[in-house]
Amino acid sequence: MNRDRIITLLFLLGSLIYPILMRDPYYMHMAILIGIYALLAISLNLLLGYTGQLSLGHAAFFGVGAYVSSLFYLNLKIPVWIGMVMALIASGILGYIVAKLSFKLRGAYFVIMTIGITEVLKLVGLNWVDLTKGPMGLTDIGAPTIHLGGLGTLDFGDKIPYYYLILSLVVLCFYLQYRLVSSSYGRAFISIRENEDLAESVGINCYKYLVIVVMVSASIAGVAGSLYAHYVSFIDPSVFAFFISVNVVMMVIGGGQGTLMGPIIGAILFTLIPEWLRVFGDARMAVYAVMVIVIVIFMPRGILFYVTQLLNLRKKT
Amino acid sequence: MIFVQYVINGLTIGGAYALIGIGLTMVFGIMGVVNFAHGEMYMLGAYFLFTFFTKMGINFYLSMLLAIAAVMGIGGIYEKAILKPLRRRSIETVMLSMIGFSLFIQNIAMLIWTPVPESITSPFPLTAYTLGGLYFLPQRIMVIFAALFLVLLTHLLLKKTKIGKAMRATFQDLEAASLMGIKIDRIYSFTFVIGVGLAASAGTLLGPIFTVHPYIGNLANLKAFAIVIIGGLGSFTGAITAGFLLGVFESLGAGYVSSGYQDAIGFILLIIILIYRPTGLFGKIGQRR
Amino acid sequence: MHIKSISLILFVILLFTGLAFGADPVKVGVVYPLTGPIAAAGSYQKAGVEIARDRINAEGGILGNPVRVFIEDGANDPAQSVSAAEKLVTRDKVDVMIAAWGSSPTLAVSASVTKKYGIPHVVDTASSGKVTKLEGKRPNSWLFRISPTSQMEAEGSEKLLPKLGFKKVAFMVVNNDWGRGAAQEFGTVIQRTGGSIVTQEIINADATDFLTQLTKIKSAGADSIIVTTDQAQISLILKQYKSLGMTQKILTTGGGIVPEGLVALAGPEAAEGVNIITFFAPWFPETTKIPQEAKWFADEYLKRGHAPKGFGESFRGYDGMKVIKAAFEIAKTTDKEKVREAFHKVDTWGLSGHIKFDEFGQSSPNILVIQVKGGKPFIPEFMK
Numbered sequence: 001m002n003r004d005r006i007i008t009l010l011f012l013l014g015s016l017i018y019p020i021l022m023r024d025p026y027y028m029h030m031a032i033l034i035g036i037y038a039l040l041a042i043s044l045n046l047l048l049g050y051t052g053q054l055s056l057g058h059a060a061f062f063g064v065g066a067y068v069s070s071l072f073y074l075n076l077k078i079p080v081w082i083g084m085v086m087a088l089i090a091s092g093i094l095g096y097i098v099a100k101l102s103f104k105l106r107g108a109y110f111v112i113m114t115i116g117i118t119e120v121l122k123l124v125g126l127n128w129v130d131l132t133k134g135p136m137g138l139t140d141i142g143a144p145t146i147h148l149g150g151l152g153t154l155d156f157g158d159k160i161p162y163y164y165l166i167l168s169l170v171v172l173c174f175y176l177q178y179r180l181v182s183s184s185y186g187r188a189f190i191s192i193r194e195n196e197d198l199a200e201s202v203g204i205n206c207y208k209y210l211v212i213v214v215m216v217s218a219s220i221a222g223v224a225g226s227l228y229a230h231y232v233s234f235i236d237p238s239v240f241a242f243f244i245s246v247n248v249v250m251m252v253i254g255g256g257q258g259t260l261m262g263p264i265i266g267a268i269l270f271t272l273i274p275e276w277l278r279v280f281g282d283a284r285m286a287v288y289a290v291m292v293i294v295i296v297i298f299m300p301r302g303i304l305f306y307v308t309q310l311l312n313l314r315k316k317t
Numbered sequence: 318m319i320f321v322q323y324v325i326n327g328l329t330i331g332g333a334y335a336l337i338g339i340g341l342t343m344v345f346g347i348m349g350v351v352n353f354a355h356g357e358m359y360m361l362g363a364y365f366l367f368t369f370f371t372k373m374g375i376n377f378y379l380s381m382l383l384a385i386a387a388v389m390g391i392g393g394i395y396e397k398a399i400l401k402p403l404r405r406r407s408i409e410t411v412m413l414s415m416i417g418f419s420l421f422i423q424n425i426a427m428l429i430w431t432p433v434p435e436s437i438t439s440p441f442p443l444t445a446y447t448l449g450g451l452y453f454l455p456q457r458i459m460v461i462f463a464a465l466f467l468v469l470l471t472h473l474l475l476k477k478t479k480i481g482k483a484m485r486a487t488f489q490d491l492e493a494a495s496l497m498g499i500k501i502d503r504i505y506s507f508t509f510v511i512g513v514g515l516a517a518s519a520g521t522l523l524g525p526i527f528t529v530h531p532y533i534g535n536l537a538n539l540k541a542f543a544i545v546i547i548g549g550l551g552s553f554t555g556a557i558t559a560g561f562l563l564g565v566f567e568s569l570g571a572g573y574v575s576s577g578y579q580d581a582i583g584f585i586l587l588i589i590i591l592i593y594r595p596t597g598l599f600g601k602i603g604q605r606r
Numbered sequence: 607m608h609i610k611s612i613s614l615i616l617f618v619i620l621l622f623t624g625l626a627f628g629a630d631p632v633k634v635g636v637v638y639p640l641t642g643p644i645a646a647a648g649s650y651q652k653a654g655v656e657i658a659r660d661r662i663n664a665e666g667g668i669l670g671n672p673v674r675v676f677i678e679d680g681a682n683d684p685a686q687s688v689s690a691a692e693k694l695v696t697r698d699k700v701d702v703m704i705a706a707w708g709s710s711p712t713l714a715v716s717a718s719v720t721k722k723y724g725i726p727h728v729v730d731t732a733s734s735g736k737v738t739k740l741e742g743k744r745p746n747s748w749l750f751r752i753s754p755t756s757q758m759e760a761e762g763s764e765k766l767l768p769k770l771g772f773k774k775v776a777f778m779v780v781n782n783d784w785g786r787g788a789a790q791e792f793g794t795v796i797q798r799t800g801g802s803i804v805t806q807e808i809i810n811a812d813a814t815d816f817l818t819q820l821t822k823i824k825s826a827g828a829d830s831i832i833v834t835t836d837q838a839q840i841s842l843i844l845k846q847y848k849s850l851g852m853t854q855k856i857l858t859t860g861g862g863i864v865p866e867g868l869v870a871l872a873g874p875e876a877a878e879g880v881n882i883i884t885f886f887a888p889w890f891p892e893t894t895k896i897p898q899e900a901k902w903f904a905d906e907y908l909k910r911g912h913a914p915k916g917f918g919e920s921f922r923g924y925d926g927m928k929v930i931k932a933a934f935e936i937a938k939t940t941d942k943e944k945v946r947e948a949f950h951k952v953d954t955w956g957l958s959g960h961i962k963f964d965e966f967g968q969s970s971p972n973i974l975v976i977q978v979k980g981g982k983p984f985i986p987e988f989m990k
Contacts, residue, residue: 007614025723026696054409056416101592107408108351112542113591116584119539123584126781126810127577135782135811136734137684137710139717234714236684246416253413275693278678282640286424292417296410297403308612319825326817432645433913434838436871443875445849452821454849526845527814528838528871532643536812571818576809577781 008261015167019160028159034271035166036228040244041251041263042173043220048249049257050181051213052193053106056245057114060098060121061091061218063239065225067125067132070141070235080144084226091222092215099214103207106196118240125237137236141229156230166227170264173220178260180216189213193258246292247274254295256302265304322451323572324565329457331564332464333519337537338544338556339471340515346551347488347508350400351408353415356538357422358513361388362520363529364430367437377440381521385514392513396506419538427531439525460522467518468557471511475553484508488551516541536580543583547590549600558598631671632934634659634927635694637705637715639682643812644836647862648707650916651730652677654923655704657906662927668934673927680706684714691719701940702726702933704926709734709783721746726945728930729753730922733860734783735791738968750949750967752925752956756784759859759883760791762973768799769988770881770975771855776828777806778819778843780835785809788834788859804828809835816843820850830855837863837915841871848876857881857975865978867915874981882978885958885971886921889983893974895955903957925956932961 018031040062047053065087072083102113125132132138143157144165156162180186188209191199200206229235247270255266273291277284299306341355365384369375375383399418403411441459445452475481486494487504495501519537527533544563548555563583571579590597636655639648655675663672676698680687687706694700703725705715712732720727729737729751738744738751754762775796779785785808793803804826807819820843823831831847831854833840840858847856861884868877887893888907891900907920929952934940937948953962959972977984 003611007611010614024696026693029692029696054412056412101588105591105595108412109546109591109595111351111409111412112546113588115539116543116587116591120581120584120588123578123581127575127581129781129786135710136786137714139713232685232688232714233718234684234688236710236714238683238685249413275689278693282428283424284679285641286421286428289417289419289421289424292420293414296413296417297406300410304612311612319821322821323818326815326821330815427641427645431649432641433649434646434871436841436873438873443845443849443873444851447851452850454846456849528842530643530838532812533814568818572822576807576813576819579813580810 011261011264012171019163025159028163030272030275032159032163032166032231034267035163035170036224036231037248037251037271038170038264038267039173039224039227040221040248041255041267042170042177043217043224044248045252045257045263046177046180046189046213047217048252049259049262050186050193051189051210053210054111054249055114056111056242056249057118058221058248059240059242059244060114060118061094061221062225062228062244063118063121063125063237064094065091065222066229066235066239067138067225068222069226070138070229071131073141073230074138080142080230084144084223087222087226088219091225092219095215095218096211098218099211103210115242115245118242118245122237122240125240132237135236137234138229139234141233141235143230143233162231169223169227174260174264181260185209185212250292250295253300254303256305259302262302265302269303318450319572320569323568325451325453327565327568328561329454329460329564330567331561332461333523334540334544334564335557335560336464336467336519336522337516337541338548338560339468339553340512340519341541342545342548342551342553342556344509344512345545347484348400348505350509351412351415352512353412353538354395354419354422355512355516355541356534356536357419357426358388358392358516358534359520359537360426360529360531360534361391361422362517363437363524363533364426365517366521366524367430367435367529371435371437381518384521385517388517388520389510389514393506393510396509400509401502401505419534423531423534430531432531434528434530436528437525441525456526460526463518463522467515471515472553474511480504480507540583543587546587547597549597552597552599555597555599632668632673632702632940633698633700634673634675634930635691635698635700635703635705636675636677636923637680637687637690637694637703637707637711638677639707640677640679642681642683644682644707646838646916647836647919648679648682650912650919651707651923653907653910653912653916654920655927657903657910657920658924658927662931668931669938669940673931676700680711680715682706682708682711684711687711688714688718691715695719695723695725700725701942702728702930702945704728704730704923704930707731709737709787712737713783716746716749720748724748724942726750726933726942726949728926730926731919732784733759734787736783738966744966747967748946750929750963750969752929752958752961752969752971753861753922754885754971754973755968756787756791756859758970759788759861759973760795763857763883763975764795764799766975766988767796767801770830770857772796772830772832772857773801774804774827774829775801776804776823776826776831776854778816778823778831778833778835779806779808780811780839781808782811784860785834788832792832792859809839811835811839813839814842816846817850820847820852823854824850824852828854830857832857832859834859837867837918838871841868841876844868844872844876844880855879855881857883859883861885862918864915864918865976865981865983867918868978869981870915877978877981880978882976884918884974884976886917887974887976887983887985888917888921890985893972894957894959896957900957921957925958925961928956929954929961
């Protein structure tokens with residue numbers, strides 16, 4: 001077992017015993033949000049980190065997942081699990097549509113396309129009041145439950161069970177990311193990132209792989225949205241907020257894009273940072289903006305990479 | 318009849334859109350920079366007008382010029398200090414930094430001027446002129462004329478002046494222009510400052526019509542991007558046409574369909590253009606992506 | 607050092623940063639919009655809260671201790687408000703909350719935070735009926751509202767509407783719980799008084815151009831317009847209405863509007879003759895039952911350098927703190943259950959009128975209609 005694996009396992013162990021050590025509901029709340037964002041970050045990492053396509057519209061998939069899941073639960077009264085699966089499918093379909101619409105676009109054009117799509121979805125969410133209740137939002141979105149027959153009902157409405165639910169999904173997606181990245185798909189993604197024309201010329205059907213990565217990415221983001229909706233029990237069109245898309249990008253970049261643990265670290269950092277910044281009061285978002293600039297310009301390989309460098313340099317001298 | 322009124326209403330907003338659009342398309346086309354902070358220059362233009370005119374009591378038209386000059390100054394510093402070092406970086410890095418700056422400027426503005434919405438009382442009369450049952454608001458008519466005037470000025474700048482020629486050369490072929498001895502750095506700075514000045518002028522024109530608050534740049538930004546893409550990167554005519562078109566379509570859409578979806582019209586047009594004709598209505602194939 | 611090792615150490619550090627807080631003075635948690643488009647209203651109400659806190663503490667605090675106020679930014683956004691509320695409850699361990707301004711974030715905080723944790727929740731602004739009555743039942747037994755519902759506003763002005771000449775009414779309302787609810791309630795009242803609804807225009811919260819809607823209203827033959835949105839937007843609407851040469855009578859609802867605000871933002875010409883529904887008229891302290899306190903509040907507010915256009919909002923925070931003090935003094939403890947019971951026993955006077963909660967946790971404040979005349983607030987004869 002090499003060092004990487006040991007550390008990953010230690011992370012896992014730490015996450016498993018976290019609720020036992022930290023009983024404070026505020027820290028559980030933060031942990032759940034980190035988990036949801038970790039899923040989002042993993043999903044964007046596949047697209048941005050491994051395939052090299054920046055998207056500023058990931059909130060679209062997140063939001064669609066949240067709404068689909070909630071609407072199925074509220075209107076059709078079906079178990080939450082089915083709603084989550086529907087969310088996965090719906091965002092996957094949206095991903096397919098996005099990929100098809102933008103397959104010719106790269107760089108700035110693709111980014112603007114993603115922003116445009118998210119804005120349209122937000123406006124639909126705001127105005128299709130009959131379906132989404134517009135700015136009033138959807139309330140009383142219940143948490144998932146499992147009926148264990150004679151043993152009673154496992155209600156995920158409490159923080160601790162919900163935390164473990166999210167943790168298991170994060171582990172699952174992490175594993176999925178790992179398998180995908182080490183497979184031939186992963187190699188195709190990376191070759192597209194490095195030099196798309198070259199990849200095309202050696203016979204890699206870039207279009208096909210882009211569609212696949214966008215669909216997988218979208219589906220995971222949709223699940224994250226669904227988990228969010230059933231946790232907060234209230235959603236409104238703010239799930240399509242530009243800030244969410246930007247924050248997820250920061251997680252991927254700040255955590256270290258194109259690495260396995262990167263999105264996890266990024267999720268931890270960028271879920272907590274906006275909270276820590278509350279000490280700055282009104283200047284909160286100004287400081288956040290400065291962080292975005294500093295990280296994007298000076299730390300494109302992730303915060304920890306540079307922190308490590310710094311510490312290594314100190315050691316050498 | 319109401320149709321014509323809608324069209325007239327749309328043209329006035331369209332004029333402002335066109336102004337913001339030209340500034341962005343110039344910067345986009347000549348420098349290849351995706352300036353997400355463009356909308357904030359618009360916002361600063363309005364705020365500086367507020368400070369000079371409403372707070373300091375300087376003459377309205379002088380205040381407008383001062384406001385535009387102030388924002389151009391800020392733009393110049395911004396270009397030299399931030400955009401220049403980023404020139405060699407990937408387009409993603411530049412975009413994200415611009416978004417960061419946009420957020421930063423918004424929040425600094427909020428801290429300086431407070432989030433309380435402000436109003437600028439322009440010297441123009443409030444009541445509209447009527448002509449055959451149609452209403453023409455003086456302030457808005459001025460916006461259309463000012464917009465056309467500035468467009469004309471910029472056009473003359475590009476076509477008739479030496480530096481304008483250099484800008485066009487840079488736009489067409491960066492390497493060749495550089496080889497011909499054109500100082501690219503200077504052209505870039507100049508272009509950016511002009512572009513920012515146009516956005517600021519849109520801000521001074523629209524500021525008195527609408528309220529001024531730190532977040533007015535957001536919508537301006539998004540509309541500007543939609544217009545630039547729809548019109549075609551780097552195309553002047555495109556930005557102007559798209560600007561007026563968008564204004565009119567939004568007005569008609571709000572009038573006949575629903576005012577809620579008004580803002581969606583721009584994005585939907587944007588998406589359609591991106592799918593079927595990514596280079597835009599007037600864009601040329603083979604331009605720098 | 608290996609990057610992974612550092613992250614592990616970081617993780618462990620994060621794991622063990624635990625904090626504990628004491629719980630002696632009464633702690634009030636406040637969630638207001640401090641950033642975003644409604645930041646202005648949030649700042650005015652924060653001023654009201656602070657004035658109340660200072661006055662309360664100057665008079666000995668609550669239960670013998672100075673009251674502490676923790677204010678967090680909810681940005682009038684449900685998700686951010688819930689997050690802010692969670693922090694106040696779990697981290698700062700507040701005893702009571704004032705949240706979260708608009709109807710949508712208030713509903714979110716009520717369902718996801720105060721009901722879940724069992725924290726007394728004072729609502730000082732939201733006007734959607736759903737906050738205190740959902741499908742005939744009380745949705746959150748911890749929630750007590752001192753602001754009126756749209757229905758109360760409508761019924762409170764029912765007798766005045768015919769006198770003001772509101773017969774063929776057009777609505778211009780903002781697209782959220784508040785605006786739509788107002789259109790519904792006032793629509794019902796209008797029809798009861800024999801009037802008719804000519805058209806209903808729904809506007810986006812960040813819209814700045816209303817020529818289309820106003821043109822529509824004009825050609826539909828309306829004689830009056832009822833507008834429900836914030837002061838900044840109403841001012842824009844007034845300016846454009848004036849430039850189109852429109853003369854319909856105007857009524858603003860919701861309570862956050864004041865003549866000074868309209869005059870400052872739209873100009874005295876455009877603001878002239880506008881009818882405003884308000885719950886607190888600082889220029890006429892005699893309309894409250896506590897005129898001395900009302901006058902003191904108005905003076906103190908201006909003395910602290912706050913803008914007069916914020917009068918329409920600031921009193922809310924003040925009354926919120928007042929009712930909290932009253933409840934805690936009745937309960938004589940910070941025990942949440944007892945405080946909840948105490949709220950039901952509160953019977954006091956705030957700047958906005960009588961505060962006493964019914965079985966839905968709803969109080970019935972004053973509904974006043976004032977006008978703007980000559981750039982100044984004016985009470986029409988039939989109001990007195």
